[in-house]
Amino acid sequence: SATAKLQMQSEQQEMYIQQLLQQLDVQQKLISDYEIEKKRYEERIQGLTSDLGDRTSEARALREEMHGKKRLEITVQDLRERLQHMEAENRNLQQRVNEASPLTDHQKELLLHNRMKSCSAPPSIMAGSIDGGQAGGAGLADSGEEL
Numbered sequence: 001s002a003t004a005k006l007q008m009q010s011e012q013q014e015m016y017i018q019q020l021l022q023q024l025d026v027q028q029k030l031i032s033d034y035e036i037e038k039k040r041y042e043e044r045i046q047g048l049t050s051d052l053g054d055r056t057s058e059a060r061a062l063r064e065e066m067h068g069k070k071r072l073e074i075t076v077q078d079l080r081e082r083l084q085h086m087e088a089e090n091r092n093l094q095q096r097v098n099e100a101s102p103l104t105d106h107q108k109e110l111l112l113h114n115r116m117k118s119c120s121a122p123p124s125i126m127a128g129s130i131d132g133g134q135a136g137g138a139g140l141a142d143s144g145e146e147l
Helices: 002-100 105-118 123-131
Strands: none
16 A cells, blocks of 8 residues: 555656646747747837838938928028019119110110010010100110110
8 A cells, every 4th residue: 555655646746747847838838939929029129110210310301301492492582582672773773874864776776686686585576665655755775674
């Protein structure tokens, strides 16, 4: 009976050892699965971090481009305002010059000839602007138009 008792203890210990080995196998499998998933997530995080860096750089470049465009728009607007001011000043000065010393007919013809050379408008349009029925025989130089 002592042998039977030892035999039974031995079988119970063997069964307990088998259960522990099975638990060990299950835990090792869980650990292995965890490590595989952890590696996948780390790779995904690395990829997403890289994408984020690329998008951040792209956004920074776009912001810089937008700031550049805004600066250019402001500069263009400033230049337009300056041009308008200078055109008005030019018209005033031209009017003063015309009042002080009107152009002779010969000077008007030369002016028309030079304008026709540099202008893409047909000569009939340009000629019409001199003799186009302006009151008092005033020509281009007297019209306040820029030279």
